[in-house]
Amino acid sequence: MTTNNQEEILKKWGFTPDEYHKIKKDLNREPNEVELGMYSVMWSEHCSYKNSKPLLSLFPTSAEWVLQGPGENAGAIDIGEDKVVIMKMESHNHPSAIEPFQGAATGIGGIVRDIFAMGARPIALLDSLRFGDFENPNTQYLLKGVVDGISFYGNCIGVPTVAGETIFSGSYQNNILVNVMCVGIAEKGKTFKSRATGEGNPVILVGARTGRDGIGGASFASEELDDKSDEDRPAVQIGDPFTKKLLIEACLELVGKDYIVGVQDCGAAGLTSSLCEMASQGGSGLEIELSNVPQREQNMTPYEIMLSESQERMIVVVRKGMEEKIKKIFDKWGLNSAIIGKVTSDKQFRINSNGKTVAEMPSKSLTEGFPVCLRMGKKPEYLHRLNELDLETIPVPEDYNDVLLKLLSSPNLSNKENIYVQYDHMIQTNTLLSPGDDAAILRIRETSKAIALTTDGNGRYCYLDSFVGGKIAVAEAARNLSCKGALPRAVTDCLNFGNPEKGEIYWQLEQAIKGMSEACQAFETPVISGNVSLYNENKGEAIYPTPVVGMVGVLEDINDYCTMGFKHEGDLVVLLGENKEEIGGSEYLEIYHGLVAGRPPQIDLSFEKTVQDTCRESVEAGILSSAHDCSDGGLAVTLAECCIKNQMGAQIELDEKFRGDAVLFGETQSRVIVSLPAQNLTSLEEITKKYEVPLKILGIVGGESLQIKGFIELKIETFTQAWKGIEQVENNA
Amino acid sequence: MKFGIIQFPGSTCDYDCFFALKDILNIDVKFIWHEETDLCDYDCIMLPGGFSYGDYLRVGAIARFSPVMQAVKEYAQKGGYVIGICNGFQILLEADLLPGVLVKNHGLHFLCRYEYVRIENDVNPFTHLCKKGQILKIPIAHGEGNYFIDDKGLKELNANHQVVLRYCDHHGEVSDNNNPNGSVDNIACICSKQGNVIGMMPHPERCVEDILGSSDGRFIFDSIIDSIKNKSKAAYKEIHHDNQ
Numbered sequence: 016m017t018t019n020n021q022e023e024i025l026k027k028w029g030f031t032p033d034e035y036h037k038i039k040k041d042l043n044r045e046p047n048e049v050e051l052g053m054y055s056v057m058w059s060e061h062c063s064y065k066n067s068k069p070l071l072s073l074f075p076t077s078a079e080w081v082l083q084g085p086g087e088n089a090g091a092i093d094i095g096e097d098k099v100v101i102m103k104m105e106s107h108n109h110p111s112a113i114e115p116f117q118g119a120a121t122g123i124g125g126i127v128r129d130i131f132a133m134g135a136r137p138i139a140l141l142d143s144l145r146f147g148d149f150e151n152p153n154t155q156y157l158l159k160g161v162v163d164g165i166s167f168y169g170n171c172i173g174v175p176t177v178a179g180e181t182i183f184s185g186s187y188q189n190n191i192l193v194n195v196m197c198v199g200i201a202e203k204g205k206t207f208k209s210r211a212t213g214e215g216n217p218v219i220l221v222g223a224r225t226g227r228d229g230i231g232g233a234s235f236a237s238e239e240l241d242d243k244s245d246e247d248r249p250a251v252q253i254g255d256p257f258t259k260k261l262l263i264e265a266c267l268e269l270v271g272k273d274y275i276v277g278v279q280d281c282g283a284a285g286l287t288s289s290l291c292e293m294a295s296q297g298g299s300g301l302e303i304e305l306s307n308v309p310q311r312e313q314n315m316t317p318y319e320i321m322l323s324e325s326q327e328r329m330i331v332v333v334r335k336g337m338e339e340k341i342k343k344i345f346d347k348w349g350l351n352s353a354i355i356g357k358v359t360s361d362k363q364f365r366i367n368s369n370g371k372t373v374a375e376m377p378s379k380s381l382t383e384g385f386p387v388c389l390r391m392g393k394k395p396e397y398l399h400r401l402n403e404l405d406l407e408t409i410p411v412p413e414d415y416n417d418v419l420l421k422l423l424s425s426p427n428l429s430n431k432e433n434i435y436v437q438y439d440h441m442i443q444t445n446t447l448l449s450p451g452d453d454a455a456i457l458r459i460r461e462t463s464k465a466i467a468l469t470t471d472g473n474g475r476y477c478y479l480d481s482f483v484g485g486k487i488a489v490a491e492a493a494r495n496l497s498c499k500g501a502l503p504r505a506v507t508d509c510l511n512f513g514n515p516e517k518g519e520i521y522w523q524l525e526q527a528i529k530g531m532s533e534a535c536q537a538f539e540t541p542v543i544s545g546n547v548s549l550y551n552e553n554k555g556e557a558i559y560p561t562p563v564v565g566m567v568g569v570l571e572d573i574n575d576y577c578t579m580g581f582k583h584e585g586d587l588v589v590l591l592g593e594n595k596e597e598i599g600g601s602e603y604l605e606i607y608h609g610l611v612a613g614r615p616p617q618i619d620l621s622f623e624k625t626v627q628d629t630c631r632e633s634v635e636a637g638i639l640s641s642a643h644d645c646s647d648g649g650l651a652v653t654l655a656e657c658c659i660k661n662q663m664g665a666q667i668e669l670d671e672k673f674r675g676d677a678v679l680f681g682e683t684q685s686r687v688i689v690s691l692p693a694q695n696l697t698s699l700e701e702i703t704k705k706y707e708v709p710l711k712i713l714g715i716v717g718g719e720s721l722q723i724k725g726f727i728e729l730k731i732e733t734f735t736q737a738w739k740g741i742e743q744v745e746n747n748a
Numbered sequence: 749m750k751f752g753i754i755q756f757p758g759s760t761c762d763y764d765c766f767f768a769l770k771d772i773l774n775i776d777v778k779f780i781w782h783e784e785t786d787l788c789d790y791d792c793i794m795l796p797g798g799f800s801y802g803d804y805l806r807v808g809a810i811a812r813f814s815p816v817m818q819a820v821k822e823y824a825q826k827g828g829y830v831i832g833i834c835n836g837f838q839i840l841l842e843a844d845l846l847p848g849v850l851v852k853n854h855g856l857h858f859l860c861r862y863e864y865v866r867i868e869n870d871v872n873p874f875t876h877l878c879k880k881g882q883i884l885k886i887p888i889a890h891g892e893g894n895y896f897i898d899d900k901g902l903k904e905l906n907a908n909h910q911v912v913l914r915y916c917d918h919h920g921e922v923s924d925n926n927n928p929n930g931s932v933d934n935i936a937c938i939c940s941k942q943g944n945v946i947g948m949m950p951h952p953e954r955c956v957e958d959i960l961g962s963s964d965g966r967f968i969f970d971s972i973i974d975s976i977k978n979k980s981k982a983a984y985k986e987i988h989h990d991n992q
Contacts, residue, residue, distance in 0.1 A: 170858055171799045441860060444957075573959065
């Protein structure tokens with residue numbers, strides 16, 4: 016092969032010379048077109064994590080209760096009483112940027128498949144969304160498309176969407192983030208593995224027929240977006256939630272059948288990845304006959320069949336002789352099932368088309384053979400400029416009422432009800448706490464327990480300090496759960512970053528992962544699954560580094576949880592934690608002063624943990640009327656949210672000796688606002704003393720306004736209206 | 749006493765109905781696959797919510813051709829109790845077991861939230877344990893729950909007391925402001941002329957436990973259970989009487 020030729024190949028398939036050399040070495044010859052396509056998708060960042068692998072190994076991934084860490088379709092934890100919680104989060108950013116409706120819909124479809132591929136019934140969806148400026152017409156188009164897509168798909172498969180975030184920032188203008196998390200419940204000891212073992216065992220493809228949609232989706236997901244990205248629309252898959260619902264029910268009928276060897280979802284990189292991963296995990300080989308793959312279109316080439324990302328397909332490997340049993344179950348649900356090959360012992364992944372071999376390589380070469388990219392990070396230049404914020408240069412506002420109303424009516428802090436009412440959040444009748452609180456709470460049937468679920472991530476903090484931002488993402492998620500009374504147990508994550516080939520981006524990724532890892536250690540919440548989405552750039556401009564954390568916590572008793580709204584006139588309002596003069600990186604600074612600058616609030620993880628332990632123990636003791644995490648928008652916004660929930664005011668006095676705007680709107684970490692009857696104060700003080708957590712009485716619940724002496728006096732009606740403002744804008748859009 | 753819940757491909761509220769009846773109300777209940785045709789074992793047939801056949805073509809339009817639907821028709825003709833919830837209501841309309849149609853919500857969006865409904869008919873087997881004017885707090889979750897019927901049909905519905913529930917506010921006031929989907933006359937639930945077939949958009953199976961936010965759905969289930977008990981008593985008496 017001439018040098019020119021090789022350069023063309025490298026360019027066309029996106030290989031580095033090293034990678035191409037490795038392929039030739041593994042094959043002992045030049046690869047053909049089908050093989051090039053297969054390597055191209057499997058060695059893309061999306062499937063291989065070749066850029067992030069060395070960093071991901073920093074995450075703690077095990078604990079006594081972790082049954083399955085990263086490496087399977089999804090992670091699993093033991094919650095007792097023979098129940099296992101399965102969870103995973105995944106990104107669908109690029110497809111959603113190009114085609115928001117189908118992009119978001121198939122994002123749900125993909126993550127749900129990972130959950131039932133483990134033999135678990137999906138019981139909850141959460142979505143963490145980032146869009147560009149709210150006012151931008153394109154944002155409105157994308158927002159509508161994504162919300163409609165999630166609503167369409169999630170509702171139709173009967174899985175409730177119970178929590179999430181919708182955040183707007185110019186940073187995501189041309190590269191939105193759609194991160195979807197799915198949680199399932201399985202019986203202990205009855206989960207599936209994704210593996211192909213046992214020579215001669217048949218490989219069965221079930222579900223939809225294979226078409227020409229989504230070809231090369233995984234590679235597309237690993238490139239920067241540009242003006243020509245619209246031309247990649249065929250790389251976006253089309254979702255069919257009805258078939259997915261049938262597939263879920265059919266696959267769940269397989270649970271407990273001893274003849275099932277392995278189950279694998281057919282997602283990114285289609286048959287190529289699902290088959291070679293099963294072979295690789297099982298330490299076996301596979302021989303596949305493509306003419307047996309049910310096809311939706313005529314004259315599909317081997318390349319197209321192997322690379323298609325047609326949705327609603329699964330691979331099942333069963334014990335030889337049990338083929339008919341599988342067929343019967345899938346026939347009942349009106350689904351195709353076809354034997355497309357068999358397990359072999361030679362560890363080779365062999366693809367035949369009408370008996371003729373069209374591709375062949377060692378199974379592990381595709382899944383593990385890629386050269387890992389060891390990169391060096393470089394601290395970004397912009398940090399020196401942005402981190403040195405001089406508070407003196409920021410004017411102190413004259414009218415704090417005005418500031419509070421502006422914050423409450425801002426797209427990031429205002430009411431999101433208009434979005435979440437479009438999601439069925441009640442189906443399956445387990446939802447004890449619906450969207451709009453710190454976390455969702457779901458009962459676990461056949462037990463006395465419940466789980467709490469949340470997602471969290473602050474791109475602005477990570478932009479200003481990726482290490483601290485990474486820690487805060489985990490800490491806030493844990494705080495959300497602790498406020499409800501749940502013990503944080505495990506993390507699934509989506510790491511959304513720019514192009515890691517740039518030193519500054521790699522540095523952000525490295526710092527964020529280090530911060531997250533420290534926090535995961537501190538809260539004993541191992542990372543059990545997740546996904547990395549790099550190359551989130553448009554025309555060379557990277558998004559804010561945005562790690563999104565999904566977290567599950569466990570409540571031992573379904574009745575012992577706490578909600579955020581004030582409930583009784585006369586209750587004391589108490590702060591757990593400490594106020595500090597920190598306004599760097601705050602919503603206030605961005606919204607009111609148009610500044611994204613300073614350092615994000617600092618966080619001491621061991622102190623944070625004691626605050627959370629205090630809060631959780633108080634909830635368990637049943638002495639609190641409400642508990643709410645103090646975060647975006649600071650103390651004033653947190654108090655306003657506590658008032659809005661049940662339309663109940665509060666009279667507050669603050670005696671901090673620093674700037675009023677920092678007192679009210681600074682986003683100091685490790686703080687929780689609780690309310691409780693006065694007679695429970697002694698019990699609360701006993702708990703705070705035990706954990707050495709500062710407690711401060713801020714005031715009393717009651718009246719028809721929120722008064723913060725010397726700063727704020729607003730009628731509930733007035734700020735509720737401001738908070739609901741976004742509804743009108745959306746209705747007009 | 750035994751309830752049957754029909755499972756169409758794409759039904760999603762089948763298990764919710766099952767749990768409400770079995771776990772909360774301690775009623776014997778069985779799933780009926782949409783290809784079955786023998787319903788003689790059951791005292792009440794439920795058509796659950798969901799997206800039967802993916803809502804393809806038109807909501808409920810394909811499910812009406814499921815083999816079980818012919819049996820449901822015969823079951824209803826003989827006076828058996830049939831309740832359709834959400835997508836089940838849509839299927840009953842498509843199958844001509846109830847009059848009118850359901851179209852897209854006037855806001856064009858799917859809506860999932862608690863609503864208040866007012867009891868308009870309390871002499872029905874499905875609501876007789878309620879009082880006329882009573883208000884129930886009950887969730888809705890649908891994209892196509894906008895009930896429509898022409899003027900003539902509406903007059904007939906009203907004249908025959910076929911409107912069973914209307915959307916209202918928490919004081920019971922019925923107006924456009926508390927009509928979540930644009931339904932004619934705020935209609936949330938209707939029954940057949942004979943009263944033994946009922947269709948409703950709200951989900952009673954989602955509110956049978958206080959921990960879920962309301963247990964008002966029990967009024968509906970308790971009414972059906974009570975009706976079945978009395979019906980069998982009446983039937984027993986009849987047979988007993990005949991024998992004498």
